[in-house]
Amino acid sequence: MVALVLMVLASTMIYITFASVTRAWRRATKLAEDLHHGDFIMDQLVLGLRSAYFPDAGKGVKGYGFWLEDGGSGAGAADSISWVKQGSALTASNSPVVAGPHRIQFAVMEDETGRNAPAVRYWRPYGQTENFDPSSLEFQFLSSRVRGFDCRIATNMTSGEWIWSDVWENDDTNRLPQAVELTLFLDPLEPDGEPIQVRRYVEIPVWRLSR
Numbered sequence: 001m002v003a004l005v006l007m008v009l010a011s012t013m014i015y016i017t018f019a020s021v022t023r024a025w026r027r028a029t030k031l032a033e034d035l036h037h038g039d040f041i042m043d044q045l046v047l048g049l050r051s052a053y054f055p056d057a058g059k060g061v062k063g064y065g066f067w068l069e070d071g072g073s074g075a076g077a078a079d080s081i082s083w084v085k086q087g088s089a090l091t092a093s094n095s096p097v098v099a100g101p102h103r104i105q106f107a108v109m110e111d112e113t114g115r116n117a118p119a120v121r122y123w124r125p126y127g128q129t130e131n132f133d134p135s136s137l138e139f140q141f142l143s144s145r146v147r148g149f150d151c152r153i154a155t156n157m158t159s160g161e162w163i164w165s166d167v168w169e170n171d172d173t174n175r176l177p178q179a180v181e182l183t184l185f186l187d188p189l190e191p192d193g194e195p196i197q198v199r200r201y202v203e204i205p206v207w208r209l210s211r
Helices: 002-050 170-174
Strands: 067-069 080-085 102-110 116-123 146-154 179-186 196-203
Touching: 002 080, 002 102, 002 179, 002 196, 102 146
Parallel strands: none
Antiparallel strands: 067 080, 080 102, 102 116, 116 146, 146 179, 179 196
8 A cells, every 4th residue: 555655656746747847848948939039030120220321421311310119118118110221131132122222110010910019111211202101011020929129229328338218309310329229028938927028239330420
């Protein structure tokens, strides 16, 4: 009888251990998959911002600045940013639009399932008809794992630290910030858990051309 009890206890412990290991493995797998999606989107954002374009024509150039629409903060943030860049980051490399400088808009918005997801649209900032309206262009969704996006900008430093702001409007929209803070929020591992954050700081190389 004692031997039977010990066998039952041993089997129970083995099951509990196996179940715990399985849960941990599933959590680790989901974390890796989510971070892969988040890192890919973030890498594309960073590459696109480092490829920002501004005409070398001095002050007074319009239509090539950085745009920021603040959509809150924290995990529910749904900011929208737009800038002119070169290269294929965040775009379809075979699109004729990306052969030269093009404006891109990156935003988090509701997809066809009603959940927030990152999306982009892009167009040429020149050579358009008078009635061209970029808001008529459809967004292309990029990932089902990213749920929020927060962006802050900086134009100066104090004691070696950037001074961040989420306000960028009026005349600022005709120039580029010196640095940008990007934060993506991914699904939490548990239903009631904290969202996973992926954050990067990016300096824009051509910001001086917009001054």
